[in-house]
Amino acid sequence: MRAQFVLSEIGVGLRRNLTMTFAVVVSVALSLALFGGALLMREQVSTMKDYWYDKVNVSIFLCSKSDVTSTPKCARGAVTKEQRDQIERDLNNLDVVDTVTHETADEAFNHYQDQFGDSPMASNITPDQMQESFRVKLHDPKKYKVVATAFAGRDGVQSVQDQRSILDNLFGLMNGMNVAAIFVMALMLVIALMLIVNTVRVSAFSRRRETGIMRLVGASGFYIQMPFIMEAAFAGLIGGVLACVMLLAGRYFLIDGGLALQSKLNLIDFIGWDAVFTKLPLVLAIGLLMPAVAALFALRKYLKV
Amino acid sequence: MIRFDNVSKTYPKQSRPALRDVSLDIEKGEFVFLVGSSGSGKSTFMRLILREERASQGAVHVLGKDLARLSNWKVPHMRRQLGTVFQDFRLLPNKTVAENVAFAQEVIGKPRGEIRKAVPQVLDLVGLGGKEDRMPGELSGGEQQRVAIARAFVNRPMLLIADEPTGNLDPQTSVGIMKLLDRINRTGTTVIMATHDQNIVDQMRKRVIELEQGRLVRDQARGVYGYQH
Numbered sequence: 081m082r083a084q085f086v087l088s089e090i091g092v093g094l095r096r097n098l099t100m101t102f103a104v105v106v107s108v109a110l111s112l113a114l115f116g117g118a119l120l121m122r123e124q125v126s127t128m129k130d131y132w133y134d135k136v137n138v139s140i141f142l143c144s145k146s147d148v149t150s151t152p153k154c155a156r157g158a159v160t161k162e163q164r165d166q167i168e169r170d171l172n173n174l175d176v177v178d179t180v181t182h183e184t185a186d187e188a189f190n191h192y193q194d195q196f197g198d199s200p201m202a203s204n205i206t207p208d209q210m211q212e213s214f215r216v217k218l219h220d221p222k223k224y225k226v227v228a229t230a231f232a233g234r235d236g237v238q239s240v241q242d243q244r245s246i247l248d249n250l251f252g253l254m255n256g257m258n259v260a261a262i263f264v265m266a267l268m269l270v271i272a273l274m275l276i277v278n279t280v281r282v283s284a285f286s287r288r289r290e291t292g293i294m295r296l297v298g299a300s301g302f303y304i305q306m307p308f309i310m311e312a313a314f315a316g317l318i319g320g321v322l323a324c325v326m327l328l329a330g331r332y333f334l335i336d337g338g339l340a341l342q343s344k345l346n347l348i349d350f351i352g353w354d355a356v357f358t359k360l361p362l363v364l365a366i367g368l369l370m371p372a373v374a375a376l377f378a379l380r381k382y383l384k385v
Numbered sequence: 386m387i388r389f390d391n392v393s394k395t396y397p398k399q400s401r402p403a404l405r406d407v408s409l410d411i412e413k414g415e416f417v418f419l420v421g422s423s424g425s426g427k428s429t430f431m432r433l434i435l436r437e438e439r440a441s442q443g444a445v446h447v448l449g450k451d452l453a454r455l456s457n458w459k460v461p462h463m464r465r466q467l468g469t470v471f472q473d474f475r476l477l478p479n480k481t482v483a484e485n486v487a488f489a490q491e492v493i494g495k496p497r498g499e500i501r502k503a504v505p506q507v508l509d510l511v512g513l514g515g516k517e518d519r520m521p522g523e524l525s526g527g528e529q530q531r532v533a534i535a536r537a538f539v540n541r542p543m544l545l546i547a548d549e550p551t552g553n554l555d556p557q558t559s560v561g562i563m564k565l566l567d568r569i570n571r572t573g574t575t576v577i578m579a580t581h582d583q584n585i586v587d588q589m590r591k592r593v594i595e596l597e598q599g600r601l602v603r604d605q606a607r608g609v610y611g612y613q614h
């Protein structure tokens with residue numbers, strides 16, 4: 081089989097069908113960009129989970145003097161030294177607990193000043209408004225319930241807070257967006273497939289003279305079908321390349337330039353370029369293979385051999 | 386070369402069969418005219434040989450192979466040993482004469498050196514030497530049919546099937562085409578030609594097979610177009 085002959089046939093076919101080719105390229109590009117975006121979003125969520133779950137603690141807030149009137153649980157008075165020592169001993173005896181740090185109200189105040197020192201709120205806060213707490217790090221952050229049940233009802237404990245639950249709301253939102261992206265992707269994929277099938281049908285019809293002659297002189301089925309399949313694959317590959325460009329541009333726009341989330345949200349650990357690059361071969365491969373397979377099935381119906 | 390054993394063909398959704406119980410043999414090197422009015426089954430007969438259709442009953446053997454047992458992917462290889470010529474020439478209008486002929490070799494993967502040698506040779510044979518670079522639209526009907534014959538013959542088939550090759554041509558041009566087909570036949574290629582052209586059949590005095598409403602009604606060596614009572 082001669083490459084030059086086949087390639088020239090593909091070029092002719094694509095040009096003849098320019099509008100349909102364009103539609104295929106755009107729909108493949110969009111669906112693959114969404115697909116890649118969903119993959120990256122998932123990776124972003126998992127990166128953030130790793131990063132944050134490692135940092136989050138279970139906080140056991142102790143009753144301060146000001147809580148006695150405001151919080152029913154602290155009605156029996158501020159935490160005593162015995163209560164505090166007992167809590168610390170019990171925490172250290174729990175298997176699930178990794179480390180325990182005690183943070184006094186003054187230390188909490190200092191941390192707060194460090195983090196939010198230049199905001200107007202900070203100047204109104206006084207040390208006695210801050211809470212004394214135990215910061216408990218668990219071997220497995222998911223075992224939060226053990227700590228919560230053990231300490232929530234105790235005298236001197238104002239509340240037990242799992243910082244993970246705050247993050248889970250955020251992750252839930254991101255996962256929701258992910259599902260939405262996959263849904264849109266599936267829809268675009270169906271559109272892309274239907275366009276490919278239709279393009280192949282039009283293409284096969286407009287070249288029925290050539291294919292008829294090919295059949296008569298004994299060209300093999302594969303030989304007759306290959307230009308059509310290559311056409312679809314070529315258009316798909318262009319779509320895949322566009323999708324890759326969109327993903328790279330998207331990462332740049334969101335994280336580095338444009339929205340510049342990296343500098344605005346410096347607490348979040350964003351995925352790197354390498355994460356994007358590792359997705360590109362997959363996107364390209366799907367862009368190449370999916371239209372080729374769709375074309376193959378379309379040809380079975382529209383191109384009798 | 387070709388054997389039909391009690392072959393019948395009924396197309397889907399049609400009650401009347403296009404061919405009924407046809408049995409015949411065509412030997413290597415024969416020249417056979419296939420005659421009969423429109424709808425008599427000539428085209429079906431040809432399509433069965435090309436295996437564009439399969440027989441409903443009976444067996445069709447072409448080049449020693451039972452076509453019913455030939456798997457689909459082997460059909461192209463079988464067709465490479467057959468050449469086909471049609472009334473409407475079926476040339477590619479955007480390719481030159483030489484490219485049209487070369488197309489038949491390109492699509493079966495012949496090496497380029499071989500194509501470069503074979504194409505001028507076969508164009509000389511059909512009397513189109515020097516017209517390699519003309520487009521089909523610039524040629525007369527007779528010349529276009531010569532291109533089609535060159536394309537059918539360039540792969541040196543064992544069997545040439547011509548479906549009314551002179552149907553669109555004037556009598557004088559037709560004679561030229563018939564001389565060409567006769568010359569091809571003399572190289573040992575079996576020729577089967579469906580035709581309505583009484584003069585040609587009467588002049589050539591070859592074997593004549595007549596179909597009528599799908600039945601084989603006459604098989605006559607050195608025959609003529611109609612019965613001579």
